[in-house]
Amino acid sequence: MPANRPDIPINIKREVLIESGHRCAVCGENCPLEHAHIIPWSKVREHKLENLICLCANCHSRADKEKWGEKTLQQYKERPWILRRFDREDFLPIQRTKVEIRIQMEIEDFTDRERRLLTSGVAGFLEISPTAVQMIEIEEGSVRVVFELPSEGAEQLVSAYENDDQNLKLFLESFTILDIKKRGKMYVGTIVGESTSREFRLAVAHEEIREQDIIVVEAELRQPGNQASIERIRVWAKVQSIERLNPLFPSEAGHELAATKTNPFDTVLSLSREMVTAVCQVLGVEPIDGSGRGKLDQLRYPPQPASSAYRP
DSSP states (O other): OOOTOOOOHHHHHHHHHHHHTSSSSTTTTOSSEEEEEOOOHHHSOOOGGGGGGEEEHHHHHHHHHHOOHHHHHHHHHSSSSSHOOOOOOOOOOOOEEEEEEEEEOOGOOHHHHHHHHHHHHHHHHSSSSSGGGGEEEEETTTTTEEEEHHHHHHHHHHHHHTTOOHHHHHTTTOEEEEEEEEEEOEEEEEESSOOEEEEEEEEEOOOOOOOOOOOEEEEEEETEEEEEEEEEEEEEEEEEEEEEEOTTTTHHHHHHHHHHOOOGSSSSSOOOOOEEEEEEEEEEEEETTTTTTTTTTTOOOOOOOOOOEEEO
16 A cells, blocks of 8 residues: 555444445355445545545456456446446335334434435345335334344344344444334224125225325134144235225215305314225235245135234
């Protein structure tokens, strides 16, 4: 290293490592790792995060000898191995879980940079695409961040924190972590009326869900001929339509108001007693224990009325 070239600041080194998942941005190797300049140091004479890329020793050497150039390195910077790893994989809908991470930090200090670092750190530790880790809530009071991520990754993340995993500390070393725990299921409604193996109806709260939303119902089925054998299943369904009904506002009253051009709010009729029902189409079913390996089978027996539905 030239005598007049200063070391790369430790905080920038850390960010370059995190954004590539602590692996080579080109091939995915995890050691030994080096920091390379996309535009050569001789031209820029400075260390900036946007101009640095994490490479293994082999790829670093190849980049120099084979003259990969700035354009190629920039492409690897924008789409490192941790992202490209998932480009050609097909995913069925997978169960996702909310995880709350509590950080010792003031809310005003939790800037876009810190949010990106935390998301990349969680994804890097779990070895999943950062796009699979969604930051959906940020709360004050020792910053509470709620992520939604694949359930398997959620279990791994919580377990690593509870077992004081040193690798997790490495990926999240920019933060003082006070707690990591799972959030509960998000209830959306209850099955009512007639239920079939093809569709069912949910009684839901006003504006709780929308058409085309995906929901799940957890149920128990007894095996034919063996009533003692119970299988716990997860039914996947899509909201096809949403119906709103006010039983205290009959259609006859509506016609009368229309004929007399009367505003309903100027009457004593009840306008607040609404019942909202979602008609859901069954997509398939899988065992809760994961033995189905993500494959959805056909539901052959309807879920029980009064069963609860959740956001997956």
